[in-house]
Amino acid sequence: MIATYLKDFVQLIFPELCHSCGNSLVDGEQHFCTTCLYELPYTQFHLDAENKLAKQFWGRVHVKSAVAFLYFTKGGKVQNIMHQLKYNKQPQIGVELGRMYAKELRNHDHYQKAEAIITVPLHPEKLKKRGYNQSEQFALGLAEVLEIPVLNDILFRVKSAESQTSKSRDQRFDNIEAVFEAKTPNSTLKKVILVDDTITTGATLEICAIALQNIGIAEINIVGIAFTE
Ligand SMILES: [Zn+2]
Structure with a gap:
């Protein structure tokens, strides 16, 4: 009883806020308000094997599937969410988004049968500053x-990428080539999920996927938090 009063009191002074719109959450809401949950731009890519993101990899690297949870648009709700996740010390937003998307993905073969999850490593300096890798x-x-x-001892960043702004996709690719390296795991991994945060050109994922294939991981399923066209 006292605990309940105390909780209500704390809520009154420090109400939990929606990670998307910033409004106070009401009873029964967690992380996101009901309106945002309804309005978020879900891609539904997992229902379409030939979605826009998957097509980006065609002719570049063979991946079994490629999906992202949300559409990222400038000034939109997802930009706000990603900002909170990356720059506002709120790693739990990433965890919650992962739980939400996995509840959709678990009914699909590629994700049901995956043996492990590997994340695109963050630049060490960014990791130090942020304290966590949002993709992880x-x-x-x-x-x-x-x-x-989640396996952290397989994919590594081996050198820093040059600044990638104002460069074409081909130039970006040149710049980040050989930035990632995969080490042979002890187990015999064959099917994995490769995770990134916001996917734009897919150039980083392409290199990571090739590195993983080079150590014998045959089936790679890409899952991003957001996709921007
Ligand atoms: Zn909201």
């Missing part, structure tokens, strides 16, 4: 629902 937080949420591990 998302992966932890996915892992919880899919009941598979």
Whole structure:
């Protein structure tokens, strides 16, 4: 009883806010308000094997599937969510988004049968500054629902990428080539989920996927938090 009063009191002074719109959450709401949950721009890519993101990899690298949870648009709700996740010390947003998406993905073959989740490594300086890798937080949420591990000892960033702004896709590719390296895992991994945060050109994922294939991981399923065209 006292605990309930105390909780209400704390809520009154520090109400939990929606990660998307910033409005106070009401009883029964967690992380996101009901309106935002309804209005978020879900891609539904997992229902379409030939979705826009999957097509980006055609002719570049063979991946089994490629999906992202939300559409990212400038000034939209998802930009706000990603900002909170990356720059406002709120790793739990990533975990929650992962849980939400995994509840959709777990009914599909590629994700049901995946053996582990691997995340695109963050630049060490960014990791130090931020304290966590936002993609890994998302992966932890996915892992919880899919009941598979997140493996951090397979994919590594081996050198810094040059600034990628104002460069074409081909130039970007040149710049980040050989930035990632995969180490042979002890187990015999064959089917994995490869996770990134906001996917734009897919150039980083392409390199990561090739690195993973080079160590014998045959089936790669890409899952992003957001996709921007
Ligand atoms: Zn909201």
